[in-house]
Amino acid sequence: MSNRVAVIGVGQTKYASKRPDVSIAGLLREAAQRALDDAGLTYADIDAVVIGKAPDMFEGVMMPELYLADALGANGKPIMRVHTAGSVGGSTAIVASHLVEAGIHERVLTVAFEKQSESDAMWALTVRPPFQPSTVGGAGGYFAPYIRAYMRRSGAPADTGMRTVVKDRLNALKNPYAHLHQPDITLEQVAASPMLWDPIRYAETCPSSDGACAMVLASESAAAKAPGKPAWVHGTAMRSEPTMFAGRDQVNPQAGQDCARDVYKAAGITNPRKEIDCAEIYVPFSWFEAMWMENLGIAPLGEGWKMVQEGATGMDGDFPVNMSGGVLSSNPIGASGMIRYAEAAMQVRGTAGEHQLDGVRKAMGHAYGGGSQFFSMWIVGSEKP
Amino acid sequence: MTDAYGVVSRPVRLDYTFTAGKALSRFLTIIEGGKIIGQRCPKCAKVYVPARGSCPTCGVATAEAVEVKDRGIVTTFCIVNIPFPGMAVKPPFAAASVLLDGADIAIFHLLQEVPVENVRMGLRVEAVWKPASEMEMSMESIAYFKPTGEPDAPYDSYKDLL
Amino acid sequence: MRDVAVVGFAQTAYARSELELNETEMLMPVIHQALERGGIPQKEIGFTVSGSCDYLAGQPFAFVMALDAVGAWPPIRESHVEMDGAWALYEAWVRLQCGDIDSALVYAFGKSSLGDIRDVLTLQLDPYYTQPLWPDSVSMAALQARATLDAGKATEREMAEIAARSRRDARANAAAQVTGDFNADALLAERYISSPLRKHDCPPISDGAAAIVLAAGDLAQRVSKRPAWITGIDHRVEAHGLGMRDLTASASTRIAGERAGVGEGKVDVAELHAPFTHQEIILREALGLDDDVRVNPSGGALAANAVMVAGLTRIGEAAQRIIDGDANRVVAHATSGPCLQQNLVCVMEGRS
Numbered sequence: 014m015s016n017r018v019a020v021i022g023v024g025q026t027k028y029a030s031k032r033p034d035v036s037i038a039g040l041l042r043e044a045a046q047r048a049l050d051d052a053g054l055t056y057a058d059i060d061a062v063v064i065g066k067a068p069d070m071f072e073g074v075m076m077p078e079l080y081l082a083d084a085l086g087a088n089g090k091p092i093m094r095v096h097t098a099g100s101v102g103g104s105t106a107i108v109a110s111h112l113v114e115a116g117i118h119e120r121v122l123t124v125a126f127e128k129q130s131e132s133d134a135m136w137a138l139t140v141r142p143p144f145q146p147s148t149v150g151g152a153g154g155y156f157a158p159y160i161r162a163y164m165r166r167s168g169a170p171a172d173t174g175m176r177t178v179v180k181d182r183l184n185a186l187k188n189p190y191a192h193l194h195q196p197d198i199t200l201e202q203v204a205a206s207p208m209l210w211d212p213i214r215y216a217e218t219c220p221s222s223d224g225a226c227a228m229v230l231a232s233e234s235a236a237a238k239a240p241g242k243p244a245w246v247h248g249t250a251m252r253s254e255p256t257m258f259a260g261r262d263q264v265n266p267q268a269g270q271d272c273a274r275d276v277y278k279a280a281g282i283t284n285p286r287k288e289i290d291c292a293e294i295y296v297p298f299s300w301f302e303a304m305w306m307e308n309l310g311i312a313p314l315g316e317g318w319k320m321v322q323e324g325a326t327g328m329d330g331d332f333p334v335n336m337s338g339g340v341l342s343s344n345p346i347g348a349s350g351m352i353r354y355a356e357a358a359m360q361v362r363g364t365a366g367e368h369q370l371d372g373v374r375k376a377m378g379h380a381y382g383g384g385s386q387f388f389s390m391w392i393v394g395s396e397k398p
Numbered sequence: 399m400t401d402a403y404g405v406v407s408r409p410v411r412l413d414y415t416f417t418a419g420k421a422l423s424r425f426l427t428i429i430e431g432g433k434i435i436g437q438r439c440p441k442c443a444k445v446y447v448p449a450r451g452s453c454p455t456c457g458v459a460t461a462e463a464v465e466v467k468d469r470g471i472v473t474t475f476c477i478v479n480i481p482f483p484g485m486a487v488k489p490p491f492a493a494a495s496v497l498l499d500g501a502d503i504a505i506f507h508l509l510q511e512v513p514v515e516n517v518r519m520g521l522r523v524e525a526v527w528k529p530a531s532e533m534e535m536s537m538e539s540i541a542y543f544k545p546t547g548e549p550d551a552p553y554d555s556y557k558d559l560l
Numbered sequence: 561m562r563d564v565a566v567v568g569f570a571q572t573a574y575a576r577s578e579l580e581l582n583e584t585e586m587l588m589p590v591i592h593q594a595l596e597r598g599g600i601p602q603k604e605i606g607f608t609v610s611g612s613c614d615y616l617a618g619q620p621f622a623f624v625m626a627l628d629a630v631g632a633w634p635p636i637r638e639s640h641v642e643m644d645g646a647w648a649l650y651e652a653w654v655r656l657q658c659g660d661i662d663s664a665l666v667y668a669f670g671k672s673s674l675g676d677i678r679d680v681l682t683l684q685l686d687p688y689y690t691q692p693l694w695p696d697s698v699s700m701a702a703l704q705a706r707a708t709l710d711a712g713k714a715t716e717r718e719m720a721e722i723a724a725r726s727r728r729d730a731r732a733n734a735a736a737q738v739t740g741d742f743n744a745d746a747l748l749a750e751r752y753i754s755s756p757l758r759k760h761d762c763p764p765i766s767d768g769a770a771a772i773v774l775a776a777g778d779l780a781q782r783v784s785k786r787p788a789w790i791t792g793i794d795h796r797v798e799a800h801g802l803g804m805r806d807l808t809a810s811a812s813t814r815i816a817g818e819r820a821g822v823g824e825g826k827v828d829v830a831e832l833h834a835p836f837t838h839q840e841i842i843l844r845e846a847l848g849l850d851d852d853v854r855v856n857p858s859g860g861a862l863a864a865n866a867v868m869v870a871g872l873t874r875i876g877e878a879a880q881r882i883i884d885g886d887a888n889r890v891v892a893h894a895t896s897g898p899c900l901q902q903n904l905v906c907v908m909e910g911r912s
Contacts, residue, residue: 015658033405067620068614069614069642072687075614075680076613076615076684076897078797078902079685079901080686080687080800082800082902083799089796089797089815090797091796093647093651095640096614096623096641096642097640108639111651111654111658112654114657114658115655153476154478158474158475159560160476161475161519162474162560165553209478210476210477210478210479211476211514212476213476251638251639252638253637254633254635255455255627255632255633256624257454258444258454258455259446260444261503261560267635271635275637386627412676414618414674414675415675417671417674419581419585420582451584451588452584454627455631455632455633457591457628457631457633459588
C-alpha cells in the first residue's frame with residue numbers, strides 16, 4: 014500500500030523581520046514559485062496543496078487557506094491547513110507526504126509560513142482568558158527554567174549554549190536566506206549580550222522573522238520526470254504528549270524520544286549518530302541543541318553538551334547540526350519546521366550551496382512545538398529507501 | 399525595505415465571553431478565600447493544581463477535591479531581566495515553578511523578598527496572599543511567594559516534578 | 561484504496577451557550593463515548609487528529625489543552641488541522657491508507673457562542689480587499705441566496721420548507737438544538753433579517769463537540785457488526801472572492817462528489833452541511849441527488865451548527881444510519897469558508 018515519496022522541489026524566501034514589499038499571498042508564492050521552478054513544474058501540475066502555520070492571530074486571518082486558495086493555484090483542487098504549534102512546519106510536510114505515500118496524489122505542493130509583521134505577534138501570544146494565570150515571565154520565561162534544570166541535571170559548562178549560537182550564526186553566513194548575518198559574532202560577544210531570562214541571554218534567542226518555505230513532494234514516477242536529483246523520504250513520525258502533567262520531563266520529553274524511535278525505525282536506522290550524516294534540528298534557544306541531542310538518542314543521556322563542546326555538531330564535526338544556521342538565525346515560526354525538513358532534503362540532493370556538506374546520504378529534519386509536547390521528524394536520503 | 403512601503407494599521411476588535419469550566423470555577427471561587435484546592439485523579443491518584451477537571455495522562459474526569467498547602471519547593475526558575483507587556487513587577491525578578499506540598503505538579507509564580515542571586519532550586523517558599531479586600535477569583539490572589547527559611551529540599555525529592 | 565470504516569460516533573447535545581463546561585470538559589465524555597461505541601480503547605488507537613479554530617476560542621493554541629481530554633500518555637501519534645473536523649477525518653483516512661496503523665480517533669470541538677460568530681467569520685476573508693469592509697457571514701450568505709433566487713433555482717417557499725422539514729426531523733435527534741413543528745406559511749410571514757434570509761433560513765449558534773472512530777479492514781469487522789465503509793472521500797476548494805465564482809452552483813462540491821463516487825449507486829440518505837436553507841438546494845444539485853434521497857434526517861446544520869464540528873457531525877450522522885442498519889449507502893458533506901467555498905464529500909456503505 015505504501016508508496017515512495019520524493020522531494021523534487023524546494024523554495025524559500027529571504028527571511029527578514031519585516032517583508033512589507035509582499036502581501037501574505039505574495040510571500041507564499043515567492044517560496045512556492047521557487048519550489049515549482051526547482052521541480053520543473055507549474056501550478057497546473059500540482060494535484061493538492063497543504064499549508065501550515067502557527068496561530069492565525071499572528072496575521073489576523075482566520076483559516077487562511079481559504080483566502081490563499083487562489084494564490085496557490087488550488088482552485089478545483091484539495092487544500093488543507095495543518096496547525097500543530099511550533100512543530101507545524103514539519104507536520105505539514107508529513108501530512109503532504111502521506112497524500113503521496115497513500116497513493117492519492119502524484120505531486121503535492123506544501124507551504125509553511127509566518128508573516129508576524131502583519132499583526133502583533135507578541136500580542137497574539139499573550140491573549141489569554143482572564144482567569145488563566147499570567148505567564149509571569151514572558152515567552153522565554155516559559156523555557157528558561159527547563160534549561161536551568163538541564164544544566165543542573167547534566168552539569169554542563171555554562172558556555173555550552175553560547176557555543177551553539179556562535180556555530181549556528183557562523184553557519185548562517187553561508188546561507189543567503191538566513192535572517193541574521195552576524196559576521197563578527199564571537200563567544201565574548203554572546204557572553205556580553207543582555208541576560209533576558211537568566212540563564213538565557215538575548216543573543217541566545219531566535220529572531221522573529223517573516224518568511225515562507227515550500228516543497229514539491231512527488232511519487233516515484235513523478236520524481237523520475239523531475240529535472241533535478243530528488244531527496245527520498247525514508248521515514249516520518251509525529252508524537253504528542255499532554256502539556257502539563259505530574260512528573261512530566263520537559264528537559265527530555267518522552268514524546269520526543271518516542272518520535273525519534275519511530276522515525277529511526279521507519280528509516281531502518283539502528284545507530285543514528287553513525288548512519289545519519291547531518292541534521293537540521295529545531296533549536297529556538299541555544300541550549301536546546303545539547304538537550305535535543307540527548308532526547309533524540311544521538312548523544313548518551315547527560316552528554317549532549319559534550320557534542321557541542323567538542324564541536325561534533327559543527328560543519329566539520331561527526332554529526333553536523335543546523336548547517337543552514339537553524340532557528341537561531343531565522344524564525345518564521347510556522348515555517349521553521351518545514352525549513353528544517355527542506356534543508357535536510359537540500360543536503361541529500363546536494364543543492365545547499367555554500368553550506369553544503371560533502372557526500373550526504375541521509376539527513377534528518379526535526380521540529381517541535383508548544384511547551385516541548387509536539388514533535389515531528391523526517392529522515393531523507395539520496396537513495397531510494 | 400520598510401521605508402519604501404506605506405503601512406496602514408487596521409485594528410480588529412473582537413469581544414469574547416470565556417468559560418472557565420466546572421473544575422477551574424471551583425478552584426477560583428475557593429482561592430478567593432485564601433485556600434488552594436486541587437483534584438485527585440481516580441486512576442493514577444496524582445493531585446493536580448489548579449484543578450482542571452481532567453487527568454491529562456489518564457484522560458479521565460477528576461472530581462475529588464484535595465486541599466493543598468500554600469507552601470512548597472522551588473523546583474526550577476528563571477530570572478527575568480527585561481520588561482514585557484503586562485508585567486506585574488519591575489525586573490529583575492524570579493519566576494519559579496513551585497511544587498506545593500500535597501500537589502504532584504508545580505505551578506508557576508512570582509518570587510519576592512529574596513535577592514535574585516539567592517534564588518535556587520530546592521528553596522522552600524510560602525504564598526504571600528493579597529489583603530482580603532484585594533482577593534479575587536484569580537491565581538493573582540497570591541501576590542507572590544517568599545522563602546520560608548526552612549532548609550532546602552533535597553534535589554532527589556523534587557527532581558522528577560519540575 | 562484500503563478499506564476504512566466509521567465504527568463509532570458520538571456528539572454532545574448542542575447548546576446555544578455552554579456556560580458550565582470548558583472545551584476539555586465538554587469534549588471528554590464525547591471521546592469516551594465514541595471509543596466505547598467503536599470498541600477500541602484509547603491506548604490501542606493508532607492515530608489521533610482533531611479540528612478546531614483559535615479564533616472561535618479567542619486564544620491562540622486552543623487545541624493544545626483539548627488534548628487533555630484524550631489521555632495522550634504514553635505519547636501518541638497526533639495531528640491537528642485548523643479546519644472543520646471533517647478535514648481531520650480526511651487526514652485520518654489518508655493516514656490509514658499508509659497501512660502501518662489500523663485505527664484513528666478524530667474529534668472536533670467549538671464554541672460558536674464565545675464571540676460574535678458573524679463577526680469572527682469575517683476574519684476568514686481576504687485581509688486586504690474584503691475583510692476591511694467587514695461583511696458578516698449572514699450577509700454574505702444572503703448575497704448567495706439572492707443570486708440563487710434570481711437565477712430561478714429556488715423560491716423563498718422552498719427555503720422555508722427546508723427549514724420546516726429540518727426542524728421537524730430534528731425532533732428525533734436528541735443532540736439537536738432547534739427542533740419543532742413549523743409551518744412554511746407561518747415562517748414566510750416573518751420578517752427578513754438579511755433579505756432574502758429570514759431567521760429560519762439561518763443556522764443556530766451552537767457549542768458542542770463530536771468524535772468519530774475509524775478502523776481499517778479486519779479490525780473494523782472485528783469491532784463493529786456493521787461498519788460504515790468509506791467507499792469514496794474527496795474535498796475541493798474554489799475561488800475565494802464571491803465575484804469570481806457562480807454563487808448559485810457549487811463547482812467544488814460537484815468535483816468532490818464525482819471523485820467520491822456519489823453517482824455510482826443509489827443514495828439512501830445524505831447529510832449535507834448546509835448552514836443556510838438555500839445552500840441545501842445548491843448542494844443537492846451539485847451532488848446530483850435524486851428527489852427520493854432523504855436529506856438531513858438529523859435536522860442538519862439548521863438544527864445545530866457548532867462551527868468546526870458540524871461537518872464532522874454530518875459524517876457521523878450519515879455513518880450512524882448505516883451502523884444502525886437504517887441505510888445501505890449514504891453521502892456526507894462538509895463545508896468551509898464563505899458561501900460554500902470549500903467542500904468535502906464522503907460516501908459510505910454497509911456491507912452486511
